[in-house]
Amino acid sequence: MFDIILLILSVLSLVAIVIIVGRKFPQLAQTNKKTIQQVREDATKYKIIGSRLERKIIKISSYIIKALRPIYVRIINLVKEIYEKVVHLEKQYTKMSNQKKNGVIDPQAHTQFTLSSEIDGLIEQEEYEQAEKKLIELISNDSREVEPYRRLGELYMTIKDLEQAKETFEYILTLDMKHKEESEVIDGSDDADVAADYINLGLVYRDLGLVDKALETIEKACQLEGNNPRNLDIFLETSIIAGNKISAWEAFDRLKKVNPENKKLEEFSVKIKELEKVTKIKSA
Structure with missing residues (x-):
């Protein structure tokens, strides 16, 4: 008897649950649809925001790179210029050191080293007339060395003495070709330096109005x-x-x-x- 009563109560409870769920199901289904739609909308919104943020980051990065590039180029050129001067002085110093080790000190090499250092200081102080005299003295001590001619030509370009600059760089290129024909290893006569000589002469021609020759x-x-x-x-x-x-x-x-x-x-x-x-x- 007790089992029958328990069975009847279980059946009635089940029927009640079915009725309640049946009444609430449309509301639950609608709520579920709204939740899914909201999730989709949120996902789309975050995707749009993420894409926009990514574009902004790329754009800002591009501006930063463009802004910093000229500074980077200037730094590279400055480092290159300093490096070339250091290499030039190092070669002179090495030459003197080797001579000293062998018990022979070349007075001319010592003079060249001293003059070169003095010229650096004079140019830095914009004492161009004195620098010119020292460079000519340097050339007279060793007329086969190309670098003093280059420095003299660049000095003439700085002070806008275009005719002197023209003559100097034309002569430098003659030396370049001569060294190349003789297959001699001359300090500073590689392609980069020769190209720089052509560029400087071309700029001088251009400033003189000889545009076709410059080109x-x-x-x-x-x-x-x-x-x-x-x-x-x-x-x-x-x-x-x-x-x-x-x-x-x-x-x-x-x-x-x-x-x-x-x-x-x-x-x-x-x-x-x-x-x-x-x-x-x-x-x-």
Whole structure:
């Protein structure tokens, strides 16, 4: 009897549960749908926010890289300049040290070292006239050494004595070619230095108004150092000044390849297109 009563109560409880769930099911289903929809909306929202944040980070990073690149280039050039001076002085010092070890001190080598140090100080203090005299003295002691001529040429460029600079760099390139033909190992006569000599002479020609000659000379530098951004920049700039759109586009493509972040590329592109328009008008 007790078992029958227990069974009846269990059945009634089950029926009650079914009735309650049946009444509440639409509400539960609707709530579940709303929850799923909310989750989807939140996921979409966070995805959009995440993508936007990612784009902002990339954009800001790009601005930072572009802003820091010129500073980086200046630092590299400064380090290179200091390094070249240190190497030059180190070679002179090594030469003197070796002579001292062998019990022989070359008075000329000692004089060259001393003069070179004095010249550095004079140029730093902008005592250009005294620096010129010392450089000429340095050259007279050893006329086969190329570096003093280079420094003299750069000094003339600094003080805008263009004729003297022109003569000096023309002579330097004669020495460069002579050393190359004789297959002599001369300090500072590698391709990078020779290319720099061509660039300096080209800039002097350009300042003198000899634009075509400048372009031809600067192009030789780019043949020696084809991936040097500074050389290509000068080559492109000179091509535009000379009105040579063919060499201008050639230089533009090469510069874009080796230095795509160059801020002047857009400006150069506009100038070349303007040059093309002028050429078309003249030929019409």
